[in-house]
Amino acid sequence: MSAYQRLTIADIAELAGVSKTTASMILNGRAEQYRIAAATVARVQQVAAEHHFQPSASARLLRSRRSGTLGLVIPELTNFAHAMLAQMLEPICREAGFQLFVVSSNDDAEMEVKAVEQLLARQVDGLMLVPCTNNAKLYAKWAKRMPLVLVDRRVIGSQLPFVVTDAETPVCELISRTLAQGVREIAYFGGLRDLSPSVDRLAGFQQAWQAQGLEANPALIKHRDYHQHSGFAMMNECYEQLGRYPEALFVASISLLEGALEFMNKHDRFKTAPRYLMSFDDHSLLDCMPRPINTVVQDSAQLARHSLDRIVALLAGQSVQSVWVPARLHWRQDLASSAGESA
Incomplete structure (x- = not known):
């Protein structure tokens, strides 16, 4: 018998x-x-x-066939970009009458299914x-059971609605x-090559080189996954390959930046480092780093708002369109007098 009443x-x-x-x-x-007296x-x-x-809430579910809850599946709770997405989503879901459940897949397909x-x-x-x-077929199967919106990443070849940052444009401008500045050696560290963030961010990187009639060194373009330890491993591999740091790093x-910075700190506490450091995603702690790091800043608030709006529309039986959310650049190391907006 429970002690709680x-x-x-x-x-x-x-x-x-x-x-x-x-x-x-x-209530x-x-x-x-029912015209009950005030x-x-x-x-x-x-x-x-x-x-x-x-x-x-259970009684309301029986009456309305709605639970008043939404789910958010993110790869890592410790990933700042995904944590910000959850942080922005939770209050607006609550304002819309939904409780948000947040779970992690650890970027693992089996864990994602569970x-x-x-x-x-x-x-x-x-x-x-x-x-x-x-796996477009898997996500399409789930979309038949409930409204489903892909966030931050799209599934290439799928018609499912997505809300994703336009990565190509700001990455191209950054590079x-x-x-x-006359830089001709830029290393690129990415996650799993076939995931849409890798495809889109690498496309922006390559587009910048092509626009200037140049070609990036393919040996300096590396992919693993988006975990911090992979950033450390790729930085270690790049340093051993060159016998030094590359002139610039994107x-x-x-999370990959955290790993690369961990290597630099352990190697010589930033006494030496790439001359130019760049990252997709931003964090205020980067303002405190011994070396300036220029970043692409995603609009987490808009990613959250567009995602919830599409879920609500799907629940109302409406069709929805995918959306690309613009990003901006945060220049900590001014590369030119016309560097543009600084955060």
Whole structure:
């Protein structure tokens, strides 16, 4: 037997001196519909407030066939970009009447399936997902069971709606301005090559070289995954390959940047380092680094808002379009007098 006491609507009705049916109608927002007297409504609401009572979510589910919950699946809770996405989503979901469940796939396909199955078991009304594979058939299957929007990453070849940062444009500008300084050696560290962030960010990197009639050294373009330890490993590999640091370095995520910086700190505490450091994703702590790091800043608030708007539209039976969210550049190392906006 539980030591905890849970009040029911019957308890509130008894304390307020009304019938259980009357209390239920008032507490579930149907007092006006059934023309219940204002004084009765106020009395029941006062009793409920004094006892911190909330109507049962399970009961509402049975009546509405909605759970009032949404799911968000992200690769890593420790990844700053994904943590910011969750941080921005939670309050606007709450304002829209939804409780947000956040789970991690650890960027692993099997864990992703288990995470989604757990959310399905909880009967979430919709799902926002940062995919860790290009398994279009799997995601299409889930989309038949509930509204599904892909966030931060798209699935190449899939027609599922996505909300993704336009990576090509800012990466191309960042690399172009670095090349304009006479730099001809830029290492590129990316995640899994077939994931859309890798495709889009590398496309921007290559586009910058091509626009100036140049070609990046393919030996300095490296891919692993988006975990921090991979950034460390690629920096170590690059240093051993050259016998020094490259003149410039671009990393395709802040988690990879963390790994690369860890190597530099352990190697010689930044006494030597690439002359130019660049990263996709930003963090205020980068303002405190001994070397300036220019970054692409994603608009987490817009990623969250567009994602929720599409889930709500799908729940209403409406069709939705994918959206590319613009990013901006944060120049900590001014590469030219026309460097543009600084954060």
